[in-house]
């Protein structure tokens with residue numbers, strides 16, 4: 340961490356030089372009044388005080404006070420402004436990381452954990468860069484100036500007076516060690532609580548529907564209690580500092596006054612010097628006191644640094660991005676292809692051999708958990724690829740720049756992501772800068788026009804968290820419109836029609852056939868009616884293709900597809 344901070348300091352060396360110089364002047368200017376008091380006391384006790392010297396001392400005091408104010412202002416503003424800039428830069432760096440990372444990274448970090456690292460840890464490190472550095476220069480400077488000055492007055496008295504101060508540092512260190520453990524435990528408790536709140540907010544409807552409110556409340560209480568206990572522990576340690584400092588400063592005062600009286604009697608020190616020693620020891624309390632804070636700031640900073648480094652250094656284990664730009668998607672082929680998720684123990688795709696040709700519409704069906712989503716995710720390069728034998732236009736998929744592949748695909752996932760924006764803005768995400776007519780056309784294709792007419796502000800209606808609530812089917816169709824708008828070379832609908840009724844589904848499928856004539860489509864579905872028009876159908880089971888062919892061929896085969904088709908037909912008949 341020190342190296343990291345020093346690097347930052349070096350990058351802004353002129354600013355920190357200004358801070359260091361003004362801080363040292365500030366330190367010295369705080370010590371001048373003691374020096375003047377010492378001189379005044381001696382002059383009064385020796386009856387040598389003159390009007391001219393008194394005026395001179397007073398003028399120096401006024402000058403020094405102004406200097407203290409000006410230098411104090413400069414270092415304070417510059418140092419803390421810089422630490423805020425540090426926080427901003429760190430957050431930018433971390434945010435950029437979050438944006439570029441792909442799915443495996445998000446499977447390693449929980450959302451609450453990322454939030455804590457992003458906010459609490461960045462602030463922990465920021466404190467070290469601001470307050471921590473201030474302590475080093477300010478408190479370090481004070482100690483470095485005062486102790487030699489005291490030793491020049493009387494090394495014997497200073498030595499005895501400093502013993503309680505050394506004990507104070509030792510005490511602070513010991514308490515700080517214990518506090519460190521409490522801080523770490525508290526940090527974990529904050530991350531747990533963040534996770535809990537995120538989960539509750541995201542799943543509030545399910546929680547209500549299943550009457551799990553009480554259970555959630557109990558769980559939340561447990562976590563907040565844990566956090567409160569952590570906070571209590573930290574407070575216990577923090578409360579030990581003040582009494583310890585008071586007692587030890589008292590001991591130092593007794594030592595100075597006792598020894599000072601003896602030394603004064605022997606004529607080894609003046610009255611002004613004894614008073615100065617007492618004042619210096621009192622002044623030392625603040626820097627020593629700050630050391631206690633420094634230990635906390637340092638330890639928190641160190642823990643935060645490790646957590647941030649972990650966030651910044653952890654990769655998504657993706658292969659290096661390819662260099663070739665994909666101009667057009669002519670053919671995507673898998674040859675005896677296996678795939679396993681990074682954290683999984685078994686393959687989710689096994690021996691897949693399939694070629695998708697441009698212009699085809701392919702349906703992917705199969706039981707739940709059979710690998711349909713996993714297969715279409717391969718196109719999106721969300722995970723490192725499985726075995727070799729995955730090619731685009733006859734070339735390894737790894738040769739192509741991932742963004743150029745993404746640019747050719749419109750993907751509508753199972754879980755729809757809508758933002759707190761208007762309907763228009765949500766759809767326009769598919770193609771930034773699109774014309775209103777294009778958006779209207781995409782809405783029409785996704786069969787959302789009638790729904791829009793019922794919305795008070797039409798396309799400008801706010802949806803998402805801060806807008807009106809919309810149904811699952813409406814969400815699906817907004818997501819579909821977003822993908823249509825892009826008019827991608829390859830459109831992938833991943834079970835994206837599950838929440839719409841059969842009539843709407845038929846309408847959308849017809850629209851796809853019409854609007855996307857000659858384009859490539861993959862439709863993953865549980866409802867076979869959604870793919871009865873497809874050119875080719877894959878049936879998956881346990882990650883393998885168990886049947887494939889045209890819908891007619893599959894019906895003739897009388898396998899899984901046939902059985903499923905019969906079952907769904909009779910269900911539809913009953914419903915009708």
Ligand SMILES: Nc1ncnc2c1ncn2[C@@H]1O[C@H](COP(=O)(O)OP(=O)(O)OP(=O)(O)O)[C@@H](O)[C@H]1O
Pocket residue numbers: 680681682683687705706707708709710711712713714834
């Ligand atoms: N991120 C993941 N990490 C580990 N295993 C996963 C992950 N996602 C899916 N799997 C596993 O891969 C297998 C195939 O899952 P997949 O989601 O592809 O099935 P699916 O056919 O799309 O199912 P459904 O019809 O329910 O959407 C399952 O055994 C699942 O548990």
